[in-house]
Amino acid sequence: MYQVIITGRPGVGKTTIFLYVINEVKKQGYTVGGIVCPEVRERGYRIGFLIIDLMDSTRDWLAHKKLFKSGPRIGRYIVNVKGAGELGSKAIAKAIERADLIAIDEVGPMELLIPKLKSAIIEAFKSNKPLLAVVHWRMNDQRILSLMKNAEKYYVTESNRNTLRNSIRNKVIEIIKLWKQYDKGN
Helix, strand or coil: CCEEEEEECCCCCHHHHHHHHHHHHHHCCCCEEEEECCEEEECCEEEEEEEEECCCCCEEEEEECCCCCCCCEECCEEECHHHHHHHHHHHHHHHHHHCCEEEEEEECHHHHCCHHHHHHHHHHHHCCCCEEEEECCCCCCHHHHHHCCCCEEEEECCCCHHHHHHHHHHHHHHHHHHHHHHHHHC
8 A cells, every 4th residue: 555644633733744755755856745734823823724736836715714605613713615616626636647656635524525526535535546645633534534544644742753754755766666666567
């Protein structure tokens, strides 16, 4: 299985490691596709989350405190089911088709509330392509958990995050190289 999972408590640096690994993989000449969902702050306060396609940088709101009048809620945020579902599912489909590495940040409660995006995430886990995913530390979707049972998992803490980033980078580059060898042989 060519999957690397990053997990850990909120705020420990999972996305920072994820972005570092993606940049390192790109420096090696590999193509990365998928999504990243960074928070957006205004005057020091978090107002929402974007969803960004890693291949072409298109973006939309994943969730926002005030922009949407209806939709599922996670805490104070209303999830943008239509926009985020379209963008995220297309980004992941492109990554499955064209990228050397599928990258997903994050497999979490907001993302899994969007049926189209959840289906795309499941397809990414079912594909035989190298995959790097940040998974919410309390994610309990049984289907996804079963699809990642053989993945290499890294639990990030404040004390190990600086050393883990290079270990994860090395593991991801190793699995891409193995996958490329296997893919050429078939």
